[in-house]
Amino acid sequence: MTGSLHSLLQRKSLLTLLLIVCAILGWWITQDNATTLAKPLIVTVDQGDLENAVTAAGNLQPSDYVDVGAQVSGQLETFLVEIGDKVSSGQLLAEIDATVQLNRVEASRASLRALEAQLSARSASLKLAQANADRQTRLIEEDATSQADFDSAINTLASAQSSLIQLQSQIAQSSASLASDEATLAFSKIAAPIAGTVISIDKKVGQTLNASQQAPTILRIADLSTMTVQGEVSEADVSKLSTNMDVYFTTLGGGSRRWYGKLRQILPKPVVTNNVVLYTALFDVDNSDNALLSDMTAQIFFVTSAATNVVRVPVGALNFKDTNNLLGLAPNITELSNSKSTIAVTPQIQTQNSIPAGDRLKNRSAN
Known part of the structure; x- marks a missing residue:
């Protein structure tokens, strides 16, 4: 117990x-x-750059591209390029089976040769008719031939002249037809209309192409040396934009790198999606290093105002007592008098007073 x-x-x-x-x-x-x-929490007054900007999302497209199509029907025989290949203007890209076109060219050439062979005979007939007409003219003047023989000679001359002109017209028509057939034959060899990069191929070798109603697209060539950025700006912000204003953007894979340009155009017709009105803003950037690709996503910043190399004070370190005075709460800063801030950008503002860079302020937003 x-x-x-x-x-x-x-x-x-x-x-x-x-x-x-x-x-x-x-x-x-x-x-x-x-x-x-x-x-x-004490923050340090520093010196740097500030800006006001309208942000928008967008994507990248080549500034110039061409959809290369087929102008003749037939089976696609060969592809001489692949996606990503750089091509020059006039370079051979693909070939279509040209058996039908080649036969038409041979038939047109044979028809033209046959007409040209008749040309010498028609010319000889015209010369003979002209000689007979001249002889009958002299004889009729001497009253040595009948009127019927004279009329017959004149009629034969007119018929020979008409026959020769008709043959010459047929030769011209046949020559034009041959040229057309030769051009169609040349269309079976597809050449690059511009210099650039092959960014897509839509057809396969062995596929039959039908170009009777609409030219089928075979591949797309784009000039990637200059890219066009298409930004979608809300209707609330579009009034803040103006042509030739500074603009830059970043990409998801580009890290902290920025690409800069000038706003070129704002398309007047908006895009309405789910009752959200967006206007398309366009600007171009250099892509000589090929760092940018088609359809990349861009985070765009349209700079409405900016200041460089100014003293910057974090907004959280300031107490806006009135429109003309700011009070700092750090022990070594008592009052910022007559501050005429020209730019306010969270979380910092530019001040035009005697605060030197390196001073410290209490950050009220940290409390």
């Missing part, structure tokens, strides 16, 4: 001691947090 009472007393003593330790530990943590919360 005595042993059980002693064990109970020991457990109560340990529990009491544990409660005292927990109370002391809780008091210490509370005091440490209070000290931490009471300690102001």
